[in-house]
Amino acid sequence: MICGVDEAGKGSVLGPMVIAAVGVASEDTLADLGVKDSKLLAQKERERLYSLIRKRCRITTVKLDAEEIDSVRTQMTLNSAVARAHARAISRLSPSCAYVDACDVNTFRYAEMVKNNLDLECEIVSEHHADEKFPVVSAASIVAKVTRDRAISVLAKKYGEIGSGYPSDPVTIRYLTAYIEDHRHPPPIARKSWKTVSAILAKRSQSQLFDF
Incomplete structure (x- = not known):
């Protein structure tokens, strides 16, 4: 299995940050859905795709609320906290390869940050704008965005x-x-x-x- 990982709400001042991982047997699982970076999709389309992704793929989410983010930032950088959360999501799916949207200017360094938080053997492919390059990361971005938007609605x-x-x-x-x-x-x-x-x-x- 391969998986894609992305987050929503990293820069938000209110509400949680949500990290999502989507696992598939192959990229072909998503080929006909037309998934793309969640920021390029209207809310209604994100919701539609979210339901289809849930039916076809394995998904998991990690949610960090505001208080937890403030707490971890006293111990590490935000990028380190995101890398740890990415690793938590990957560990739940145990894929052989994970594509992650790099949260560091140095993509190789970010891959190592994620690996250092893993207790399993998994190839990490770290790229900037991975949510635009890899459908499985696009799917993860949709899951993360929809999950966070729903959390914001509850808070409102x-x-x-x-x-x-x-x-x-x-x-x-x-x-x-x-x-x-x-x-x-x-x-x-x-x-x-x-x-x-x-x-x-x-x-x-x-x-x-x-x-x-």
Whole structure:
């Protein structure tokens, strides 16, 4: 079996990061589905493909919530944490070869980072933009994206309109700013180690000084 691994939500300031691994006997399993990088697909199409991938392939996901990401970042770099999570997902499928979307500028170094977290023999093919080059990684990107989007929807029902969770989303920034203004601390779903959060906190403190 070969597998593809990708993640969604790595750069998000709110909500989890989801790592997905998709295992297939051969690339032919996905040949007729037209899978591609999840970022190039509309939500409805991602959902449709997600259901088909689940039926045809073995899949597994690893979810790291905001608190866990903050915790691991006190011990290692984010790239190291992603490599460890990629290895966890690969280990659950025990493939002979795994294609991973490299989270390091050096693809060979990233492959070694993943290997160092594995207790099984598995060839690691590490590439930038692997979700565009290998259908099995495209499938993993779809599974990761759909799983994360569903998690964000669940959080929105509890916390209100939080947007996509990314720092580039004005809705997310408005939510974070308003929550910090009201509660004087970030929400539980925020990655407190992110510069986005510290910048909002600093701006609030500065504003209070001026008010004083």
